[in-house]
Amino acid sequence: MKKYNIKVNGTTYEVEVEEVGAAVTPTVTPIVRPAPAEPAAKPPTTVKKEVPAAAPITAGAQSVTAPMPGTVLDVKVTAGQPIKAGDILIILEAMKMENEILAPADGTIDTVQISKGASVNANDILVTIK
Template sequence: MKQYKYKINGNLYKVTVNDIDENNIATVEVNGTPYTVEIEKTVAPKPVTRPAAAPKTESGKPVVARPTAATNKYAVKSPLPGIILDIKVKVGDTVKKGQTVLILEAMKMENNIHAEKDGKVTAINVNNGDSVLEGTDLIVIE
């Protein structure tokens, strides 16, 4: 049992919450008058899921994408080592300069990686959960 005192528009109310059952129905007394009150159920926010650890090969070594050879096309490169959290584009999408193309987690921070020029996505070299090194070609834009 919990008791509260509220002042609403200059009027004093003594509220006693007696019991709340599993269906979120509460028995409440306001200034001695009993009421049955249904308490609104709140929805907890959906937690962000992140990879528990970097993927590993059968031998136990971490899977790390290596930088690829230079091409004539422009490649969005990883600015620092990290884990790919979300890829925001698909092959064939048209992107604008400054548009977020993927999210990279590095040092427990999410980093938006942007396209540095306009173009069309011709290749995506990584997947969600991949560990990448600095300088790795992530997305190729033509």
């Protein structure tokens, strides 16, 4: 008799095969293995940062929004600062990548709605330009 382990659809079977002349008679015995113990679940740890209250948006100001959820790594502008189209406003980390949020047009920064370290969702207002 020869013993073989055969895996079928994730289940392992121990098979004994006896060779008798030209005929083969297999015996199949399922091997039952206990499921691996799952580690104790740890509660998620989150750090909430204080986000300053959003400044009121001036009528006619253009909003620059977050294109995706992420964390603000750096704020490159301040309220009242003149900017040109294409200037870097915010560095946003999303999916382990740093994304530069650029000014869509020339103008002056009206309000900065977020701060460094803040978490933002897609379409959250980051800054306004007038």
